[in-house]
Amino acid sequence: MDRECCWYRDVIEQADCPNISEGEEELLILKHQRLTEKCCDCPVFIESLARLHDSANPLATILSEVLSENCRQKNQIQSLVSFLDSKTLEIRFLHELGSILQSSVDLDEVLSVALTAITAGKGFGMNRAFLLLCDREEGVLKGYIGIGPRNMEEASQVWDEIIQNDMDLQTLAQNFRLNKLSSERAKFQDVLEQLTIPLTDKNHIVIKALDGKRPIMVEGAYQRTDVPSELSRLLGVETFLLLPLVSRNRCIGIIIADNCITHRSITEEDMRSLETFGFPVAFAIERASLYDKLHVELNRVTEAGRKLKEQQELIVRMENMALVGRITSSIAHSVRNPLMVIGGFARSMLKNSPVSDPKRSFIESIVAETRQLEGVLDEILNYSDSLYPTRDFWDVNQLIEGALRDTADIMKSLGYATGYTPGHAMLPVYIDFKQLSYCLRTVLQNDINGTGSDRSIAISSQSGENCVILRIEDHSRHTSQIELDHLLIPFSESRDLGTGLGLALCKTMLEKQGIPFVAQAGLIEGILYTITLPTCKEEQP
């Protein structure tokens, strides 16, 4: 061996060894380590070894073999280290991915993370991916979302952007979710619509992958008989990967991934990595879907609870109403019958008593008081009726014509002329017919004294937005707006009870049905009443 070579020296200088680079200065003094790591590859050492061979030294052959084996093992270790490094990176990536997926129950967020991970350079670096989800109710596997560029130009733009921004996976996914989720869906809408495969189509390559619960690498798609030509044409690539998403042994969907832009081959290694990645993604998608369903069910239960509460309140109200009904019914029988007998006999006596009878005024008082009490009784009974309206759809013309017919005789006897102008194409109105009919009769016959010379009441109807508007123009009765407003408040009328509750009762009844009732004095000659009747249930409070 050449003694000029540095290999036998304990300590060397930096200039002595061409293989020791900056940062490896410690090897200058560590002879053993330097020998195993650097000298074997050193050309000076190899030259020295050759000279040893030339000198026919028997150790030269043994030494060569030992060195050769050492090199082989070194390379092997290097390769393993490199493999371990790549696996470490993959595990780190999967860990990051798992952390993000575990913390999310939002389906869109999960999908954004999953699809970003497949296509991002920091992830699996695939060019494009489609997610198809199983719809068990419809019995199909349906395209849900796609991600990736559609052409080289778009690809360059997107990848440049990613390189410039240097974002981590979570930021990339968030960015995708906020800015691109909808646009990517729209961009691949045509493809997604065609990616609907019946789950019963067991010969379809996608369903095979799904049922087999194992990924399938499809190569030479155009030539393969088990790949439908429409799928190959739709994807436009020869090679793609089918990655079923399996959660709790249930297939929830599949990912189709390819390199449609770069045409980089998909390795067995890629496939295995993606398979590992598929499990947390599938679990997260299922969990997010279940969470969505849970949310819907929770809303439904909350809504049901609210309705139940309303129903309970309604039942309590109805019980109260029933009690009111029983009380008023009892009043009707207990009070009206004796009242009728008293009033009836008083009238009978009055009829038969001579004008000169000094007791005649007493009898007249009895007749008047009983009449007034009957009026009060009527209004109380009507008020109790108004507490619980029963609404349905009714024809407006039928309502108005009925009210006019019912009041025709009395209006005629009082010298009033009434008329009705119906509107065109009016929808049925959602009202309590009986109460509305009562209100119209009351408005027509109300006891505001008629003073005008024009003793006419004109009713007209017209269609509005989700309503029919009734206008009742009473040209004969005159009052101020203040007095009119006063008449619309129950029991605030200063006059004796039984003579002024009618309009207030109308307003109360209508308000309980959510129907606006407006009475205006001074707008026209007389009083203008406007009643807005709803044409749909939604308008009800």
Add this chain to the structure above:
Amino acid sequence: MSRLLVVDDEANIRLLYAEELKDEGYEVVTAASSAEASEKLQGCTFDLAILDIKLKNESGIELLQRLVKERHDMPVILCSAFSCYKDDFSAWLADGYVVKSGDLTELKQEIARVLAKKALKARG
């Protein structure tokens, strides 16, 4: 002279109706219950029946339904303290409906109207 059957469980009301309607020139027969009304209807003809709705045992509405079947030529006027029965379909079988009042004018008008209608119908 038209014969009227008045059915009401209140004695004073029966008396009031009888007095007032006799004054109007009608022959009035009264009954306190549907059972008594059935007895009085046996073998007799009436031009009109005036029924209260709230009766003991059988209600006026049930009696009305029976009368429509058995005495379809005899008109019936329902006279009640309750205005709500006016909207009850079963009450629509009656020829008239009057809410009870000390002022019998409405009842008298209704009787006259129904009898006139019956007479017109009889004349064909």
